[in-house]
Amino acid sequence: MFLTVLRIQTWFKHVRSKVVPPEIIPEVLVAYYQKLPSNIQVSWWRDDGYIVGNVEAGALTFPTQGKNAEDFIRMINEGLLVVLNVPIEYSTVILANGLFAPSRIEREKLENSDVLQSNFGLLSFPSEMVTAA
Amino acid sequence: MGEYANISSKKLSQFLQWLSRKPGITLDPGGRHNIKVQASTGSAFPLPLSHREVNKYIVKGFRDWLVKGGVCTQEEFDEHIT
Numbered sequence: 001m002f003l004t005v006l007r008i009q010t011w012f013k014h015v016r017s018k019v020v021p022p023e024i025i026p027e028v029l030v031a032y033y034q035k036l037p038s039n040i041q042v043s044w045w046r047d048d049g050y051i052v053g054n055v056e057a058g059a060l061t062f063p064t065q066g067k068n069a070e071d072f073i074r075m076i077n078e079g080l081l082v083v084l085n086v087p088i089e090y091s092t093v094i095l096a097n098g099l100f101a102p103s104r105i106e107r108e109k110l111e112n113s114d115v116l117q118s119n120f121g122l123l124s125f126p127s128e129m130v131t132a133a
Numbered sequence: 134m135g136e137y138a139n140i141s142s143k144k145l146s147q148f149l150q151w152l153s154r155k156p157g158i159t160l161d162p163g164g165r166h167n168i169k170v171q172a173s174t175g176s177a178f179p180l181p182l183s184h185r186e187v188n189k190y191i192v193k194g195f196r197d198w199l200v201k202g203g204v205c206t207q208e209e210f211d212e213h214i215t
Contacts (some may be wrong), residue, residue, distance in 0.1 A: 054194075
């Protein structure tokens, strides 16, 4: 029930943001972009049908998991914005414009179930978004 | 409890109900796939509750984060997570 309430809250906020887009202040958005670490390190492994990983972003670290490569990358990005305390309305904008993405080689490892573990380091986001805002 | 097993999201949400009554802890949606657990220190932990199960490594990490932040003791965590 508790989880259901939280999920309903999330869904409601998502729907509301589509109907009434939240106000995004460009200067604030730039400030949140500047909070992003210059690089992150991800170590991951497969366990019980999930990709599980540990993300190090500067002084912050957090674990996360994904059902597949795409989900894992999404969870890394969302988790990063959570630990950085970026409000959800700004997280949505940042995520929509792309944040962290591994290299093609690392992505292929994530997608290859024969590869049981690996690690990589990268942070990539569209810097033109920062200057344009 | 030295080692943890994977925990179902349902069970973890029951734990969060107990945790939410702790002073200084707030729970919010953390995007579409995470629940954000925030301590009064400002530190936040993302829990992947959109999945049916949360991996034992994350459960252990969550425990360490709670204990290190003084939110609960390891014994309290073990008592309420099971």
